[in-house]
Amino acid sequence: MEFEVLENCSGFCPGVKRALRTAFDLRINYPHREIVILGQLVHNVQVSSQLKQRRIRTLDMEYDDLIRFMHLFQEEKTMYVYSAHGHFKDLEDEIDPTKSFLSDATCPFIKTINDELSTIKCDGKKIIYIGDKEHIEAIVSTRYLNSTNIQIVKTIDEINLNTIQQPIILINQSTYPIEDAIQKINESNFKYGLEIYNHFCPYLKLRIDNIIDTLHLYDVYFVVGSHNSSNANMIFNYLKSRNKETYLINRPDDYLDLDFRDERYIRKKAAIVSATSQDIDVCYTFRDILDDLW
Ligand code: SF4
Numbered sequence: 001m002e003f004e005v006l007e008n009c010s011g012f013c014p015g016v017k018r019a020l021r022t023a024f025d026l027r028i029n030y031p032h033r034e035i036v037i038l039g040q041l042v043h044n045v046q047v048s049s050q051l052k053q054r055r056i057r058t059l060d061m062e063y064d065d066l067i068r069f070m071h072l073f074q075e076e077k078t079m080y081v082y083s084a085h086g087h088f089k090d091l092e093d094e095i096d097p098t099k100s101f102l103s104d105a106t107c108p109f110i111k112t113i114n115d116e117l118s119t120i121k122c123d124g125k126k127i128i129y130i131g132d133k134e135h136i137e138a139i140v141s142t143r144y145l146n147s148t149n150i151q152i153v154k155t156i157d158e159i160n161l162n163t164i165q166q167p168i169i170l171i172n173q174s175t176y177p178i179e180d181a182i183q184k185i186n187e188s189n190f191k192y193g194l195e196i197y198n199h200f201c202p203y204l205k206l207r208i209d210n211i212i213d214t215l216h217l218y219d220v221y222f223v224v225g226s227h228n229s230s231n232a233n234m235i236f237n238y239l240k241s242r243n244k245e246t247y248l249i250n251r252p253d254d255y256l257d258l259d260f261r262d263e264r265y266i267r268k269k270a271a272i273v274s275a276t277s278q279d280i281d282v283c284y285t286f287r288d289i290l291d292d293l294w
Helices: 014-029 045-053 063-073 108-117 136-143 179-187 202-212 230-241 280-293
Strands: 002-005 035-038 056-059 079-082 101-104 126-130 150-153 168-172 194-197 220-224 245-249 269-274
Touching: 002 280, 014 035, 014 045, 014 056, 014 079, 014 101, 014 108, 045 056, 063 136, 108 136, 126 136, 136 150, 168 179, 179 194, 202 230, 220 230, 220 280, 230 245, 269 280
Parallel strands: 002 269, 035 056, 035 079, 079 101, 126 150, 126 168, 168 194, 220 245, 220 269
Antiparallel strands: none
């Protein structure tokens, strides 16, 4: 089996690059200051270890625990950094800016989304947010909406349209496609009106489009990314839905039990692509390991 890294489908997106630059530059400019990331900067074990090497701590906890933690344990003179996934006023309110320093690594695209969400008129409407209710982006973004009538779903199948008797505002997390939901509502007898805010990340869309262009060339795909990265899962699930043999790989020993020397893989080609929170160098490292193994 041959393994090939697809460069235009791998590596960091601009939002992640910016977040890393923000954190690493802080260490360069403030070599002796405590630096603490509020939540995971991005979902990536390699990045976590790079942060540790630079003595940058991560408060890796649920968003609401983070709020409580900062309320109780804010450290004086520490530099706190908001993660790439966004934050809401409830977290800002718990940080006394006269005691410590603040920096913001939020992805500009997510910032724009949240600004827009805060302006939507939600009265008398049902909000359906397509995303992962455990993910910090979904938790934070839905707090920008001026409504309590919000349902977060991973797929539109979780919604019973027959029970909704008011207009729907349909919104998606930046890593969740919205088209299926629009189609399902449009094809139903739903008659109360639909307002759509499609926030699918353009960089992720480009990555998917580039992968689509390669589907006729490769038999197997490896998606390099963390198991809790929503865009890694999105790319993985997309490839599975196209009936591609696909593996999500986060650590070099993830698939040691597989054997690609089996004769059904002879003369087959595997593509290595990555989540937008993965460095392309990691893809090449995995390629070398896979090459050595099989
Ligand atoms: S994938 Fe898109 S939304 Fe997410 S950090 Fe990158 S640029 Fe921002």
